[in-house]
Amino acid sequence: MWYEQPFRKNENLTTLLRAIRELATFPIRIMEVCGGQTYALSRYRIEELLPDTIEMIHGPGCPVCVTPEETVARAIEIARFPGTVLCTFGDMIRVPSDEGCSLQQLKAEGKDIRILYSPLDSLKIARENPGKEVVFFAIGFETTTPVYALLLHEIIDKKIDNLTLLTSLFTIPAAVSFLAQDPECLINGLLAAGHVCSITGTETYERLARELEMPIAITGFEPADLLYGIYRVVQLKTQGRNLTVNAYRRAVPAQGNPIARLQTARYFTPYDACWRGLGTIPASGLKLRPPYEQYDARNRFCSEVKPDIRPSVCRAGEIMKGKISPLRCPLFGNRCTPDTPLGASMVSSEGTCAAFYRYKTN
Amino acid sequence: MELPNCPIPTQKYDRITMAHGGGGKMTTRLIEKIFYPAFSNRWLEQAHDGATLNLPSSRIAFTTDSFVVNPLFFPGGNIGDLAVNGTVNDLLCCGATPLYLSAGFILEEGLPIDTLKKVVHSMQTAAAKAGVSIVTGDTKVVEFGKCDKLFINTAGIGIIPENIDIGLHRVVKGDAVIVTGPIGNHGVSILSTRESLGFESSIQSDTAALTQIVAKLLSGIPDIHILRDPTRGGLSSTLNEIATGAHVTIVIDEAALPIDPPVKAACDLLGLDPLYVANEGLMLIFLPNEYAEQALRIIRGEPHGENARIIGRVTDDKRAEVILELALGQTRVIDMLSGEQLPRIC
Known part of the structure; x- marks a missing residue:
């Protein structure tokens, strides 16, 4: 049997919805943290099924969307270097830089830019192109970073000297904490990103629930997962209990994945990262540790000069804080569409604007 | 060989x-x-x-x-x-x-x-x-x-035989929509090979000429309104072309869409929507609802048509759009593919 079937089964969804409706007699604003959850909420039109008392706020958990303009500009700078191969994930190549240029346009102009499904595929490219410099534009959260650690391990172990990383790595809890404490961001509960928790474990979120004084449900990505997560948050709110529950037990063990964390910590160290649309958040990013800085593509290619980033017209920051809905952005759907994105959240399928555009508008 | x-x-x-x-x-x-x-x-x-x-x-x-x-x-x-x-x-x-x-x-x-x-x-x-x-x-x-x-x-x-009149101008409110087989197989087969993803179950492309299905339909059914093969851009793009060209609303029942479980699983894994994935041996057929069951029997009797389904209907001739009806009654508009279908990354 197809393993996800029970999580999309009508009867299960109906039961969960009934339970939610019975409990949600008061207004509650719940933020789903992960872009994968935003996508699923839109794709299955789950908000349409929820009672009016529940409002979903779409969080910052899309790595494409939060990668700052400066890093996109650096990627473009590197891709323009003669003799380089820039590798990255699919969505990233469409993100427009401040000057309106994207990696996709450079690719069309003949620059060697490759879309990979696994960062480890860049090892083969580096081996096959000994005369070229291969750079992996490494974006992601706690889920993807261990793969970059593995990539670094291979680079060092196999003594590959023509492969480096341009990193844009973030960690979720610091950003969630930052958003939840913003006086303008009125959220009462969180759906934590299930896949991130499968690495981090549940402890960080148990602490977070106490600090933020709001209930958190570690939640998966299928319709029943999302409804169950929402149900648990509403239930905890009803009981006045500010704690974290694991509503995604089939993927998230309490201890997470200690090996992945160990490997991440070996190569990466926290720093105050800039999130696109949100600004700099203390200790919310990961960068290469000093002994491994030689594998940082910035050191090998980039100039000291900071790219001149002009203020963006994109209002994704306010959208991620739940201050406005994409529908209230004057650019949404006319000047800014998936074909002509003005901001990253209209590019990635996990971006709030793209999800809204694709599945919500007429 | x-x-x-x-x-x-x-x-x-x-x-x-x-x-x-x-x-x-x-x-x-x-x-x-x-x-x-x-x-x-x-x-x-x-x-x-x-x-x-x-x-x-x-x-x-x-x-x-x-x-x-x-x-x-x-x-x-x-x-x-x-x-x-x-x-x-x-x-x-x-x-x-x-x-x-x-x-x-x-x-x-x-x-x-x-x-x-x-x-x-x-x-x-x-x-x-x-x-x-x-x-x-x-x-x-x-x-x-x-x-x-x-x-x-x-x-x-x-x-083209003299009595045949097929085209966008024939599509009208009340038409039934039939698809001749499961969707997404070709695109996923190509992608799995190209990206060396090595799925355990090898998904085969559906590439086939549907000569027999169409010949039998044209001889057995008195009126076919439109035939289209949903290749690049998948089913949703072709449906949108029909909706726009004929200026009609097409409502598709998600539960009726035939999708092979390995294709569904692969799409979930890669972050693809099967509605946007290419097909190469598939036909979309619009015809008067009264002939739909008869057409389905004919198609199912032919090679590449065994899994044909009625997937939707033309509900309106005022607004040009394609609507997907989900299991619990929610609906969503399905648009044409923007750019190429890109994978989700986490």
Whole structure:
């Protein structure tokens, strides 16, 4: 049997919805943290099924969307270097830089830019192109970073000297904490990103629930997962209990994945990262540790000069804080569409604007 | 695989060189030793600049399509059968009986001749199955790196019976929508090969000419409004083209969409929506609702039609849009594909 079937089964969804409706007699604003959850909420039109008392706020958990303009500009700078191969994930190549240029346009102009499904595929490219410099534009959260650690391990172990990383790595809890404490961001509960928790474990979120004084449900990505997560948050709110529950037990063990964390910590160290649309958040990013800085593509290619980033017209920051809905952005759907994105959240399928555009508008 | 008898001394000339495209002896040799034996028919063997054909009717469908698939060989097919089936299906969508195809080849210097032979052989097998002849062609060679191994263009002509009237102008409120088989197989098969993702269950492309299905439908059903093959951009893009072109609202029942479980699982894994994934042996049929069940029985009795389903209906002729009805009554608008379908990354 197809393993996800029970999580999309009508009867299960109906039961969960009934339970939610019975409990949600008061207004509650719940933020789903992960872009994968935003996508699923839109794709299955789950908000349409929820009672009016529940409002979903779409969080910052899309790595494409939060990668700052400066890093996109650096990627473009590197891709323009003669003799380089820039590798990255699919969505990233469409993100427009401040000057309106994207990696996709450079690719069309003949620059060697490759879309990979696994960062480890860049090892083969580096081996096959000994005369070229291969750079992996490494974006992601706690889920993807261990793969970059593995990539670094291979680079060092196999003594590959023509492969480096341009990193844009973030960690979720610091950003969630930052958003939840913003006086303008009125959220009462969180759906934590299930896949991130499968690495981090549940402890960080148990602490977070106490600090933020709001209930958190570690939640998966299928319709029943999302409804169950929402149900648990509403239930905890009803009981006045500010704690974290694991509503995604089939993927998230309490201890997470200690090996992945160990490997991440070996190569990466926290720093105050800039999130696109949100600004700099203390200790919310990961960068290469000093002994491994030689594998940082910035050191090998980039100039000291900071790219001149002009203020963006994109209002994704306010959208991620739940201050406005994409529908209230004057650019949404006319000047800014998936074909002509003005901001990253209209590019990635996990971006709030793209999800809204694709599945919500007429 | 049984290959056409080819006495080219493969030891000596086992790859395409620029000389094969020079128009001289090597070109003639390539044509005589590879294309003629495979496509063998009296029009081609006239060895003229073009084929002279006598058509039984003056109502003609004429179409062309180019094929640049990567990789050339994938589970369930290769660029050769794709090039034949694609053009045949385009003719079928016009309500035509496909008769003749042309084949233009752009070869990259260095292409193994054995690869070309395999592709040409597949083209002939596909043409024979579809009941068409490849009656004229062309070969060009470009320098190494100037194209990716092998590109093919096919054009085709077929005749349309007098009583057939198929097109956007026929689509009306009340029409039923039928799809002849499961969606997304071709795109996922190509992607799984291209990205070396190595799925445990090998998903086969659905590439096929649907000649029999369409012939039986046209003879057995009194009125067909439109036939379309949802290739690039998948089912949703073709449905949107119909909705816009005919200015109608099409409502699709998500639960009725046939999707093979491995395709569904692969799409989940890669972050793809099967509605946007390419098909190469599939037909969308719009017809008056009263004939829908009868048409379904006919299609299901033919090869490649066993899993045909009624997936939706035309509900309105005021607004041009495609709406997907979800299991619990939610609805969402499905738009045309933007750019290419990109994978989710976490």
